Amino acid sequence: MKESLAKLNPQQREAATTLEGPLLILAGAGSGKTGTMTHRIAYMIREAGVDPWSILAVTFTNKAAREMRDRVEALVGSVQGMWIQTFHSACLRILRVHAERLGYGKNFVVYDPVDQKSVIKSILKELDMDPKRYTPSYVLSEISHAKEQAKDPAQYRRDFGDQIPYSDLAELYERYEQELKKNNAMDFDDLILRTVQLFERHPDILAQYQKRFRYLMVDEYQDTNMLQYKLVYMLASVHRNLCVVGDDDQCIYQWRGADIRNILEFEKDFPGAKVIKLEENYRSSAHILSGAHSVISNNRGRKAKKLWTRAEEGEKIEYYRASDDREEARYIAGRIEAMMRREPDLTFSDFAILYRTNVQSRRFEESLSGRGIPYQVLSGLRYYDRKEIKDILAYMRLVLNPADDVGLLRIINEPRRGIGAKSQADLETLARVENRNIMDVLREEEIVASFPRKTADSLRMFVQAIDALHIEQEHTSVSDLYDAILVRTGYVEALEEQRTVEADSRIENLMEFKSVILEKERERSALDEPLTLLAFLEELALISDVDNHDPREDAVSLMTLHSAKGLEFPVVFMPGMETGIFPSYRTIDGGEGLEEERRLCYVGMTRAKKKLYMTSAEWRMLYGKTELTSESMFLKEIDRKTMTGDAVYDRKADDTSFARYDKKAPYSDGPYVSPLASLRATREKQAEKKTLAGQDVEAGWIVSHAKFGTGTVIEASGNVLTVIFDEHGTKKLAKDLAPMRRVDPS
DNA sequence: GACATATCTAAAGCC
DNA sequence: TAGATATGTC
Numbered sequence: 120m121k122e123s124l125a126k127l128n129p130q131q132r133e134a135a136t137t138l139e140g141p142l143l144i145l146a147g148a149g150s151g152k153t154g155t156m157t158h159r160i161a162y163m164i165r166e167a168g169v170d171p172w173s174i175l176a177v178t179f180t181n182k183a184a185r186e187m188r189d190r191v192e193a194l195v196g197s198v199q200g201m202w203i204q205t206f207h208s209a210c211l212r213i214l215r216v217h218a219e220r221l222g223y224g225k226n227f228v229v230y231d232p233v234d235q236k237s238v239i240k241s242i243l244k245e246l247d248m249d250p251k252r253y254t255p256s257y258v259l260s261e262i263s264h265a266k267e268q269a270k271d272p273a274q275y276r277r278d279f280g281d282q283i284p285y286s287d288l289a290e291l292y293e294r295y296e297q298e299l300k301k302n303n304a305m306d307f308d309d310l311i312l313r314t315v316q317l318f319e320r321h322p323d324i325l326a327q328y329q330k331r332f333r334y335l336m337v338d339e340y341q342d343t344n345m346l347q348y349k350l351v352y353m354l355a356s357v358h359r360n361l362c363v364v365g366d367d368d369q370c371i372y373q374w375r376g377a378d379i380r381n382i383l384e385f386e387k388d389f390p391g392a393k394v395i396k397l398e399e400n401y402r403s404s405a406h407i408l409s410g411a412h413s414v415i416s417n418n419r420g421r422k423a424k425k426l427w428t429r430a431e432e433g434e435k436i437e438y439y440r441a442s443d444d445r446e447e448a449r450y451i452a453g454r455i456e457a458m459m460r461r462e463p464d465l466t467f468s469d470f471a472i473l474y475r476t477n478v479q480s481r482r483f484e485e486s487l488s489g490r491g492i493p494y495q496v497l498s499g500l501r502y503y504d505r506k507e508i509k510d511i512l513a514y515m516r517l518v519l520n521p522a523d524d525v526g527l528l529r530i531i532n533e534p535r536r537g538i539g540a541k542s543q544a545d546l547e548t549l550a551r552v553e554n555r556n557i558m559d560v561l562r563e564e565e566i567v568a569s570f571p572r573k574t575a576d577s578l579r580m581f582v583q584a585i586d587a588l589h590i591e592q593e594h595t596s597v598s599d600l601y602d603a604i605l606v607r608t609g610y611v612e613a614l615e616e617q618r619t620v621e622a623d624s625r626i627e628n629l630m631e632f633k634s635v636i637l638e639k640e641r642e643r644s645a646l647d648e649p650l651t652l653l654a655f656l657e658e659l660a661l662i663s664d665v666d667n668h669d670p671r672e673d674a675v676s677l678m679t680l681h682s683a684k685g686l687e688f689p690v691v692f693m694p695g696m697e698t699g700i701f702p703s704y705r706t707i708d709g710g711e712g713l714e715e716e717r718r719l720c721y722v723g724m725t726r727a728k729k730k731l732y733m734t735s736a737e738w739r740m741l742y743g744k745t746e747l748t749s750e751s752m753f754l755k756e757i758d759r760k761t762m763t764g765d766a767v768y769d770r771k772a773d774d775t776s777f778a779r780y781d782k783k784a785p786y787s788d789g790p791y792v793s794p795l796a797s798l799r800a801t802r803e804k805q806a807e808k809k810t811l812a813g814q815d816v817e818a819g820w821i822v823s824h825a826k827f828g829t830g831t832v833i834e835a836s837g838n839v840l841t842v843i844f845d846e847h848g849t850k851k852l853a854k855d856l857a858p859m860r861r862v863d864p865s
Numbered sequence: 866g867a868c869a870t871a872t873c874t875a876a877a878g879c880c
Numbered sequence: 881t882a883g884a885t886a887t888g889t890c
């Protein structure tokens with residue numbers, strides 16, 4: 120034990136042995152944060168005699184929770200009794216016990232963003248609001264924000280008044296809440312919000328948890344939002360044994376509601392708090408570390424701290440400006456290949472390409488597979504987001520909780536049963552009018568009979584199937600139920616009939632999913648508790664995608680800068696160092712947004728252990744257009760002593776250099792237009808396109824004239840738009856042109 | 866109701 | 881460009 124504490128440096132040791140009172144650990148990138156936290160737990164148990172049962176450690180991701188659990192287990196042998204969980208799973212665990220005190224049914228389900236979206240869509244239809252003005256994602260982000268501020272619809276209305284769009288949003292929010300409640304469902308934000316409400320409304324329950332969790336730890340504290348703060352505050356307010364760990368320089372989720380003030384003002388919120396800084400970096404070589412530091416020090420309002428390392432200088436950061444995005448990708452693949460050849464110790468898994476946006480991944484996939492380099496992409500798409508998996512999960516959910524209208528609508532015509540959009544809309548209306556659930560309505564023969572005969576038959580069969588499965592659910596294992604669903608609903612059969620490659624891979628996925636279930640059942644039976652359907656769905660509802668990253672796989676990792684947080688690689692590439700991409704064009708005006716981009720840059724750079732490459736492309740194809748780019752301001756912020764490569768200068772500021780770039784792009788025509796100007800121009804052009812017809816079309820834009828019937832058709836095109844008009848200025852559709860003869864545009 | 870075609874839009878994504 | 885959604889046609 121003493122021996123393991125001896126591995127810690129003095130600050131880490133102090134952090135690990137300070138158990139009482141509020142404690143803020145400012146843990147810089149690569150400073151051994153997780154090790155310190157796990158040793159702290161081990162110290163509690165083995166030295167201080169703390170009952171594991173009284174420890175609650177919260178993280179943001181399943182991955183972080185799992186890692187902490189594994190490492191604690193390695194130190195003390197067992198994690199029995201402790202809660203080492205994500206915010207959401209801890210809350211869900213609490214809510215499962217007390218849901219009824221809040222008016223929810225015991226079997227409430229958790230809605231994911233897709234489910235939320237369909238709720239909003241159907242409400243928009245009901246209220247006859249414009250889904251373009253109120254896009255589901257906009258409405259949901261508004262609702263999510265409100266929930267993060269613990270505002271209910273009434274409060275929202277009070278705060279924003281009855282002006283458009285807020286009055287509409289308030290109404291949508293209100294209906295949304297009713298709908299979820301009616302469906303016995305909670306969204307992700309609810310998990311936290313309802314727990315806070317549970318504690319507020321039932322002090323006896325709060326007291327029970329306060330008494331139990333005498334030792335609280337919160338990881339990634341800079342990412343907490345107001346609600347999470349409130350939750351932590353409530354739980355810690357009596358004993359005040361609260362330890363939070365974080366790094367304000369790595370706060371990259373403000374757009375998601377994280378409130379950086381939580382960490383900046385911890386000492387104010389918890390007077391008498393002790394602050395310990397972990398500033399020794401064990402990850403990166405000195406050049407990389409000081410390069411990263413020179414960037415982040417451009418931010419204002421940081422906690423004072425500076426990482427240092429005993430490591431040697433190492434290689435400098437290498438910057439390369441490619442001619443275009445393809446060449447950039449070729450360069451990176453080439454570097455990987457060359458290094459692999461030169462240094463036998465390296466494996467493909469030592470490399471990571473960290474980009475700002477997911478669309479950038481395509482070029483790298485091309486260049487890597489072109490050279491036969493194995494890679495894994497961590498995309499936003501989760502395995503469990505695949506259609507077939509979500510369908511089956513919807514069936515399972517419905518079987519458990521027949522009130523789940525969203526799940527029902529998802530699969531009532533999946534596979535096709537002849538219950539189309541019209542019938543579904545009717546069902547929704549019927550249910551709404553009587554304020555009942557659809558499943559409920561469907562049990563009434565009178566209603567079912569009012570549908571066309573074929574539809575009515577399908578509806579009856581559907582209800583029968585779900586009811587039968589519902590009964591079966593009570594006495595069969597999850598895996599058997601799964602099989603029963605696949606068969607009973609005709610889902611697999613329908614896929615088999617399709618006989619397409621796509622359908623085959625869906626079937627394969629469904630089989631793979633079965634093995635996931637079996638695996639979970641095996642895990643559970645080892646603990647001597649059978650896997651219930653509820654427990655299974657619960658676990659899946661909270662699963663995330665960073666889990667897809669497999670560090671053992673011998674492949675180059677491709678992911679966004681955001682998902683790279685917490686990871687490290689010997690060699691890191693950061694492509695796309697260009698204004699508009701990184702920093703994103705939405706933030707280049709400066710302000711908080713830009714500071715967050717800079718923190719993201721810092722996070723990216725500090726992922727590298729031995730070698731960091733940064734690249735940009737002179738010409739980049741984005742949204743179907745190729746444009747001249749200018750180099751990211753972050754490149755200019757890097758201390759020149761730590762970096763090699765082409766000189767970095769701002770071409771836009773240097774007017775005399777323009778002539779050099781007034782040349783044709785590899786894939787586009789037209790004179791040089793700055794990226795932003797061109798973005799604006801595109802919008803305007805699209806708005807004006809009608810006026811183009813019949814008039815002199817801008818020189819250089821005419822691709823062809825053609826005879827069409829009696830009139831002339833002009834096909835105007837730049838890399839911006841392709842529009843075809845007839846002589847009256849009416850836009851022609853592509854199919855109209857089929858019989859058209861092209862003539863030379865002379 | 867299913868399928869084909871046209872149109873629109875564009876970040877990051879933890880749970 | 882590419883994907884998601886709206887609209888049109890059989």
